């Protein structure tokens with residue numbers, strides 16, 4: 001990797017680490033005392049520190065040999081608006097559905113554009129500080145232009161769509177299929193040419209979309225060569241609803257409509273029967289797995305979840321954090337530990353799915369689930385320079401394990417992240433966002449929280 005052609009451009013930035021986890025392939029060995037050279041938004045070289053320093057003597061350097069470098073983490077299901085401003089306020093002892101229809105929906109309905117931008121900015125700052133450089137917005141944005149501004153303020157990447165459902169009797173009801181699709185097309189226009197944020201087609205999903213809408217939305221994603229994401233079966237209520245309406249379980253019905261395919265990222269997929277699992281595998285449909293949300297909401301993942309079986313049969317899975325009242329923390333390293341722990345405990349088999357597998361599904365495996373593994377998910381020459389530097393001087397890293405992935409996943413979490421590079425720019429330095437002063441948002445968050453609680457009649 002360090003045999004650089006003499007004509008190679010010199011780097012703007014050298015990221016230095018005592019250990020580099022490239023995540024370029026399952027089981028890839030850590031690299032010791034290595035530099036990652038960045039020019040513009042790309043990784044241009046990876047090799048011995050002194051060699052790369054000599055090649056780019058004027059480059060800025062960050063990190064050092066007491067750091068671990070890994071690829072920017074991927075959060076494949078995150079609501080960037082709505083309940084951020086009422087974070088951890090929804091009680092955790094409500095009947096199923098109440099948290100959504102009595103809390104999240106009224107909060108969304110009372111949201112202004114200013115609320116959306118502030119919510120997204122706060123969420124993405126937290127994400128970046130925990131090493132997440134790419135976030136899939138989960139499909140509930142009313143003001144995508146303001147959320148895009150949040151992405152730009154923080155400097156991270158992701159995918160973005162707009163709110164879409166067409167069932168009667170709920171907020172935003174009355175939208176017909178064309179109106180929903182026009183909003184998605186508008187986001188595609190908004191994000192066209194953006195270097196870090198891709199326009200995706202997003203629907204709320206569940207059983208809140210007509211057959212006509214979901215089929216047309218999937219076709220729109222295919223036509224635009226982009227992804228589509230929507231919620232399906234975090235609890236067993238979608239199964240009951242689809243069986244009553246269509247006579248088939250949800251994933252079978254959606255496959256029969258021609259919706260499923262490699263461009264589809266289902267949020268959740270917790271309650272799936274054998275036929276549904278087969279259909280998802282046959283169509284190469286991916287799943288975003290958000291176990292903290294299922295635990296917070298009591299949705300039965302520890303009984304019914306089949307994600308590890310799905311992965312074992314070749315299914316594509318990424319990890320997600322979900323919402324600020326469904327798992328709450330935006331920390332994929334915490335999700336990775338839970339994923340590994342659930343896998344072992346649900347099978348009562350400690351030999352299955354450990355920290356290395358979990359980290360794969362937060363990095364390259366996640367990128368594969370998003371159809372973006374040629375761009376993000378690993379530290380490789382030519383890929384987007386999304387790089388996380390972990391500080392190993394904290395107490396959780398003393399003494400150092402010979403296996404850094406074991407220690408990263410089981411002993412640590414996002415709080416060990418010290419510096420973050422997104423598309424070649426340092427967006428977090430010494431644990432603080434560089435593009436915005438986080439403290440300036442505190443008063444605005446308090447004020448908008450109070451107004452939202454009042455206007456939505458919450459609390």
Ligand SMILES: [Zn+2]
Pocket residue numbers: 077079138231267322323
């Ligand atoms: Zn969600």
